[in-house]
Amino acid sequence: MLGEAIIKGLAVTAKNFALSYVSPERLVTIQYPEERQPLPEATRQFPFLVYDGDDPHAGLRCVACQICEKECPPQCIYIVKSKDKKPDHTGKPQFYPAVFDIDLSVCMSCQICVEVCPFDAIKMDTEFELSTTDRFAGLLYHKEQLAKSNAYYHKIHPTEAAEVDARLAAERAKVAAKPRAASETKAAATAPAAPPALAPGAAVAA
Amino acid sequence: MNAGSDTQPTRHQVRPKPNREGDWLEVSMGPQHPSTHGVFRMDVVLEGERVVRLKPVFGYLHRNHEKIAEGTTYLGSMPYTDRLDYFCSMTNNWAYALAVEKLAGLQVPERAEYLRVILAELTRLQNHASLCGFLLQDMGAMGTPLMYAFREREKILDLFEAISGARMMCNFMRFGGCRCDAPPGWLEQARRVVDNFPRFLDEFEALLSENEIIMARTQGVGVLPRDLAINAGVTGPMLRASGVNYDVRKVDRYGIYDRFEFKVPLGEHGDTYDRYMVRILEMRQSVNILKQALADIPPGPVMDPKAKLRGFRPKPGEAYARIEAPKGELGFYLISDGGPNPYRYRVRPPSFINLTVLEDMCLGHTVADVVVILGSVDIVMGEVDR
Ligand code: SF4
Numbered sequence: 001m002l003g004e005a006i007i008k009g010l011a012v013t014a015k016n017f018a019l020s021y022v023s024p025e026r027l028v029t030i031q032y033p034e035e036r037q038p039l040p041e042a043t044r045q046f047p048f049l050v051y052d053g054d055d056p057h058a059g060l061r062c063v064a065c066q067i068c069e070k071e072c073p074p075q076c077i078y079i080v081k082s083k084d085k086k087p088d089h090t091g092k093p094q095f096y097p098a099v100f101d102i103d104l105s106v107c108m109s110c111q112i113c114v115e116v117c118p119f120d121a122i123k124m125d126t127e128f129e130l131s132t133t134d135r136f137a138g139l140l141y142h143k144e145q146l147a148k149s150n151a152y153y154h155k156i157h158p159t160e161a162a163e164v165d166a167r168l169a170a171e172r173a174k175v176a177a178k179p180r181a182a183s184e185t186k187a188a189a190t191a192p193a194a195p196p197a198l199a200p201g202a203a204v205a206a
Numbered sequence: 207m208n209a210g211s212d213t214q215p216t217r218h219q220v221r222p223k224p225n226r227e228g229d230w231l232e233v234s235m236g237p238q239h240p241s242t243h244g245v246f247r248m249d250v251v252l253e254g255e256r257v258v259r260l261k262p263v264f265g266y267l268h269r270n271h272e273k274i275a276e277g278t279t280y281l282g283s284m285p286y287t288d289r290l291d292y293f294c295s296m297t298n299n300w301a302y303a304l305a306v307e308k309l310a311g312l313q314v315p316e317r318a319e320y321l322r323v324i325l326a327e328l329t330r331l332q333n334h335a336s337l338c339g340f341l342l343q344d345m346g347a348m349g350t351p352l353m354y355a356f357r358e359r360e361k362i363l364d365l366f367e368a369i370s371g372a373r374m375m376c377n378f379m380r381f382g383g384c385r386c387d388a389p390p391g392w393l394e395q396a397r398r399v400v401d402n403f404p405r406f407l408d409e410f411e412a413l414l415s416e417n418e419i420i421m422a423r424t425q426g427v428g429v430l431p432r433d434l435a436i437n438a439g440v441t442g443p444m445l446r447a448s449g450v451n452y453d454v455r456k457v458d459r460y461g462i463y464d465r466f467e468f469k470v471p472l473g474e475h476g477d478t479y480d481r482y483m484v485r486i487l488e489m490r491q492s493v494n495i496l497k498q499a500l501a502d503i504p505p506g507p508v509m510d511p512k513a514k515l516r517g518f519r520p521k522p523g524e525a526y527a528r529i530e531a532p533k534g535e536l537g538f539y540l541i542s543d544g545g546p547n548p549y550r551y552r553v554r555p556p557s558f559i560n561l562t563v564l565e566d567m568c569l570g571h572t573v574a575d576v577v578v579i580l581g582s583v584d585i586v587m588g589e590v591d592r
């Protein structure tokens with residue numbers, strides 16, 4: 001019969017309309033700014049720098065090794081290495097970034113910087129409402145804006161942060177276990193490109 | 207123009223006849239036309255409502271993907287492949303990872319292979335669902351089927367976000383495996399989505415598949431003959447709608463596709479309706495594959511322990527790897543000279559090559575049909591222009 005399929009189709013729309021009042025399966029719209037969808041833990045938006053403790057400068061994990069700067073596909077990270085050194089979380093003197101800028105308008109949220117960082121210093125944030133009226137400088141984030149505490153990291157990615165903490169604690173334990181034992185390997189251990197897990201022994205404790 | 211011979215098929219072309227002055231009208235369709243699926247332009251020559259010539263114009267979205275990839279590390283190109291066919295980042299990742307794995311001789315662990323199949327088939331589901339929605343929208347079924355398809359797609363994108371962190375630009379596969387394992391509960395959630403998918407398909411089909419208007423608009427429209435499809439290198443659902451049994455999953459059996467039981471749906475007429483139906487049937491087959499893969503997935507690592515993230519340099523050589531992406535055969539060709547970045551990087555994009563037969567399918571049809579035929583090709587401009 002001509003028009004049979006049209007009636008069948010309309011029955012489907014009618015069913016969807018009626019059921020949208022009862023079944024959450026069919027009622028999927030969220031009134032965004034007021035209502036928010038819970039984000040999965042793996043969500044990633046833009047990178048931030050992690051610091052331990054309370055002081056964003058003293059606790060900053062980044063040692064300015066510039067691996068992420070080299071690996072970032074659109075080249076949106078800009079780092080200037082410091083002249084002096086400060087102790088890192090194991091107490092070893094390390095460089096720190098005098099300047100660490102990320103141009104978030106270029107960043108494509110690919111997470112490669114996070115994967116290549118050997119020091120667990122850069123992680124992905126879940127913040128996405130970053131719109132600004134300043135076209136050029138507004139999205140160029142500096143070290144001060146990028147540095148966020150480890151507590152914040154635990155809040156947004158609890159599982160991942162716990163793993164990272166365990167890894168760092170193991171590293172610190174290793175350093176504490178053999179103080180000054182391997183001072184001759186200092187040169188190798190402080191070579192910035194060597195990931196700490198592979199660095200032989202430990203360096204001088206501060 | 208071609209005289210033709212015994213071995214060379216004659217290819218007749220519609221040429222402008224010395225007609226009455228002003229009978230022909232050249233129209234530029236796109237690049238901002240809502241039905242051209244992105245920034246795509248067609249130079250259409252019309253005689254009344256009928257198309258007598260059609261020239262596709264590409265390049266509005268050219269981003270120099272291949273050249274950029276020759277300047278960045280192997281890993282650095284991975285997120286760029288997401289942006290080729292931005293509907294199917296998982297399959298793009300897989301094709302590229304497969305090429306690099308061939309080049310570097312990496313082994314993919316069992317669990318990662320299963321994850322890849324699951325993610326690729328989910329990608330196929332959401333790509334075909336939204337394509338069918340867009341196609342019906344192009345025919346004037348404004349909104350409703352598309353929104354139903356997007357509602358379903360959203361559930362799959364939620365799965366992608368939970369596993370990879372991003373809904374569309376997943377950047378999930380790595381050379382030698384996957385970036386991370388599925389979070390707890392993910393596989394159960396995936397099972398739920400897959401189990402409910404056939405219900406959506408039934409509903410979607412009840413909505414419009416038998417509709418008289420749809421049949422009138424699509425049956426016999428945009429016929430792609432079998433021989434032309436083969437000669438032009440058309441792949442994917444378009445080729446199968448023309449009745450050619452060619453599916454890279456069956457032909458190459460890359461990954462672990464030889465372990466799954468599934469059929470390859472074939473069309474008979476090669477018209478727009480067949481292309482639509484082949485995709486619907488393919489979704490049903492994908493559900494089959496997914497059910498098997500989700501039942502069998504073993505525990506274990508997801509990364510080859512030999513794989514390196516930093517300082518990755520495959521030995522000199524070349525490799526071509528291809529997979530059956532939702533849109534057709536997606537291939538990556540790489541030449542390595544032993545350096546940290548490829549010496550040559552080439553993408554074989556399915557929708558670009560499928561688009562080359564557009565004129566042959568459109569000749570003689572009306573402008574309204576051109577929109578429908580283009581919709582049935584399933585193009586994404588990110589991949590066509592690269
Ligand atoms: S790779 Fe890590 S430690 Fe090195 S500069 Fe980047 S954020 Fe800092």
Ligand code: SF4
Binds near residue numbers: 073077102111112
């Ligand atoms: S997320 Fe990707 S694009 Fe953004 S800073 Fe990190 S490496 Fe660069």
